[in-house]
Amino acid sequence: MRYSKLFIPTLRDDPADAEVISHKLLLRAGFIRRVTSGVYDYLPLGLRVLRKIEAIVRDEMNRSGAQELLLPMVQPAELWEKSERMEKYGPELLRFNDRHGHESCLGPTHEEVICDLISRELRSYKQLPMNLYQIQAKFRDEIRPRFGLMRGREFIMKDAYSFHADEASLNAEYDNMFATYCRIFERFSLNFRPVEADGGSIGGSKTHEFHVLAESGEDLIAHCSGCDYAANVETAMSKRQAVNTPSAALLMVETPHVTSAEDVAAFLHADLSTLLKTLVYRAVGGANDGMIIAACVRGDDQVQEIKLTHAIAADSIEMASDDEIAQIGGITGFIGPQKLNCKLFLDHSLTAACGLITGANKANAHITGLDVDRDLEDIHFADLRETRAGDACNTCGAEIELSRGIEVGQVFALGTRYTEPMQVLFQNQQGKRALATMGCYGIGISRLMAAVVEQCNDDSGIAWPQALAPFSVGLISMGKSEAVLQTSAQIYQALLDAGIEVLWDERNERPGVKFKDAELIGLPMQLVIGDRGLKAGVVEMGWRKGGRSEVAVGDVVAKVIDLLKGQLADKNTGSIN
RNA sequence: CGGGGCGUAGCGCAGCCUGGUAGCGCAUCUGGUUUGGGACCAGAGGGUCGGGUGUUCGAAUCACCCCGCCCCGACCA
Known part of the structure; x- marks a missing residue:
């Protein structure tokens, strides 16, 4: 892509209404724009990142055996009546009537719709287990949207729902999803932590949340310094050191x-x-x-x-x-x-x-x-008290620490909370009608975009991990001599041919402007082509996270291909820096 | 919803207290110079001052109402 043709409205100043770093940078770097409270436009750069996140999630979900489908955003009120959530979900559920006066709502989550589908199609235990997922916009009329993409009213979510003939099968899929989520967040190069959690209004017994560690996180998580116990403080348990006072008269x-x-x-x-x-x-x-x-x-x-x-x-x-x-x-x-x-x-x-x-x-x-x-x-x-930093771990006795986290995913073993009211039945091996058990598994796709920026930034802007960057390479033409333009065009074309996503900054701007923009939008690799280097027959290669070197003009393309392929391969085998 | 703050050009802000010509920086457009870290000169365009009502000879400025946005709390991916 040529920079001059790309719609990247960057901002020099921080927008006044943005508080957290990801919100500021995503706005400044031209990834998103606000439409109304908690609702955003994803501009070309933002969409590219969103698609990369989706692609990784999709890849791992498919690998785990789940199947993608797409459910409607508009849902009939009847389904919510049936699950008894019409009342319970409260004002967060955006309701409206169509021209016939029929009551509908915008889907904040899809247990009802998927149960309705499966209840009509499921016949035999032989069809189970089954895990279906979608990546789609959700709408929750949040009391207080905030921090840009972190807590929107409309947001993109990957939601998966699994159905099972028995508890053992549900537990196996729960573990499978747990492992899948770990792989996904590792591929994003994120510092994350799975933690025990509270079921919240969705209900269910067993559940874990996946938190990206960040100061701006809205959740507090307790984790042990000695073992791998970790839990949201909403449920975290620990021992405290109390001062023991002697008995005395009232x-x-x-x-x-x-x-x-x-x-x-x-x-x-x-x-x-x-x-x-x-x-x-x-x-x-x-x-x-x-x-x-x-x-x-x-x-x-x-x-x-x-x-x-x-x-x-x-x-x-x-x-x-x-x-x-x-x-x-x-x-x-x-x-x-x-x-x-x-x-x-x-x-x-x-x-x-x-x-x-x-x-x-x-x-x-x-x-x-x-x-x-x-x-x-x-x-x-x-158990009523909130775990504090310095408490003793219930499992190993070591010290408990507290960190802030952004919840980017959650896995639930729901049991029959929905399959019962929605009547998701099947015929078991004994020929009897039985109730399916269910699990659900969410990942906040758009929130992940913000969470990654929270972890990957510096004073100059965003520093995307290779796997998520909107472009892998920023090609910067310095000056407008014929030699610079020609060499740039050749390298640009060669990289494109090699399937590398490259953003060619061919604008007639001064070098400082190009460098600042490249750093703001956070492309991992920079290739600088200028008269100075060309005289020596080299192109300058710089990394967003630091480090520069010179590469002979003739070797650049091969070198870039080599470096990028190597990095991507690393990610796939799970070895994360 | 409760508490706090804000709304003036695309972005960041001043002006409001003490009513009287709507301003600054950046961005944009034109011409020229410049080109290895957010250039310079000259010129230009862009505003229902969030909306309404009121007070007043006169309202961005004062009063009342409404709307929107941000932050803190309850919700959650």
């Missing part, structure tokens, strides 16, 4: 206007971890909708709300209002677990704890000497 102490755990500890000259913190929540959805409950953790711990949500079997939870707290006999700022008129949940770390400081359920007062076994009744223990 005593009420005055704490005027001292409310936060930190302030109480300071006021009473106590260690934060000797406090028992009580938070009051209201269950939303589920069998216990509206129920008020109290959750206790140590003063230096935080309640992990996802864990609490599971502990009380709710769809979600919200902090209780001051009025709701008063109704159960508490006072905001001075809540304690004693004599609260609601269900009481304590974190495991409080098992048999004594000598604790806690709220007195009385204004301006706290209690010291609380003994969990002695002073509290009818308590439920659960």
Whole structure:
């Protein structure tokens, strides 16, 4: 491609409304443009990268035995009624009526559609297992789209759905997909980590998320420094080192206007971890909708709300209002677990704890000497605390570390969560009707593009890994002498003939402009053809990640072919730099 | 939805407080010079100042309403 013919609207300044590096660079380098909140145009360069990501994903999915198909974006409401997600999915599901008044929605995910398809076509166990996938635009009316491609409302996703005759088959495919995902992210040269995760609203029992490690990540993941345990903090488990205080008599102490755990500890000259913190929540959805409950953790711990949500079997939870707290006999700022008129949940770390400081359920007062076994009744223990850096690993005891991650993929063993309501049945070997089990596996294609940029950039711009670069080579003609133009044209044509994607910058621009643009858009290899080099019979070869050398004009094409083929071969065998 | 911020040329911004000719840098177009790290000279084009209503002789500027965008929280690929 000739640069002068390519639509690359680069920007010299960072756009004011971009915050994270990938958003800024993708806009500046002319890969994307915003249409409206969370919705983007993919310009030619952006599309080229997107297609490369898709190609790798497709290649590995096909290799894993999955088959590609394409499902509709517009889905009838009936299917969502049938799976009982019409209500449950909430306002994130964009609904609309067609001219006949028929209610439809834009697909945020495709369990319903695929189950509907399979339920009509599946007859025999002999057709199973089966893994079908598609790469397609999804629409989720996100509460808060942000960070450019990182969290859009419309985004490109690879979603796969597998169907099985039994649990063992599902587990085998789960492992197969897990391995496939590892291969995919390795081919992207990404620093990533698979982690144990929460099922979220999709439901299901077993699930892992794949996170690209990056400061701008929206998720916190806990991982062990000693073994390969890694989990999203939403579910991560660990041991904590608590200060053990001796048992003591209950005593009420005055704490005027001292409310936060930190302030109480300071006021009473106590260690934060000797406090028992009580938070009051209201269950939303589920069998216990509206129920008020109290959750206790140590003063230096935080309640992990996802864990609490599971502990009380709710769809979600919200902090209780001051009025709701008063109704159960508490006072905001001075809540304690004693004599609260609601269900009481304590974190495991409080098992048999004594000598604790806690709220007195009385204004301006706290209690010291609380003994969990002695002073509290009818308590439920659960894992409620959020794992912190420095905790001990449950498996090996080594130190837990926390990192930020961008979730680029997730694998679920769904079981019969969808196949049951959608009636995905088949005839088993015994001739009986049986329910299929199901797994689903997603990869955020467009989000991956942002995640890669988050990891591959420097002050000059993007530095694409070879496998994803929109062009492998940037051919820069320096000056406009006949010799430069002719040599450039020859090399350009020879590279094209060799099947190498090359962007020839033949614009009548000064060298600085060409270099800056080449670095901004992040092409991995640069070939500079100028009068200075031609006099010595050489072309300059530079790498985006650093390093320059000179190659004889006559050898350039062969050399480039050799280097690029070598790099691509490396990627395919999984040996990643 | 709650909290914070913003909206003036394609991009980045000033002007607003204290009402009176709409400005700067970059980009763009024309001509010329220049060509190994975002050139220079001369000239030119480009604006319903997010929208509406009001106050006023007069509104980018003041008031009210609406819309949009960004950031922090709940959602998730």
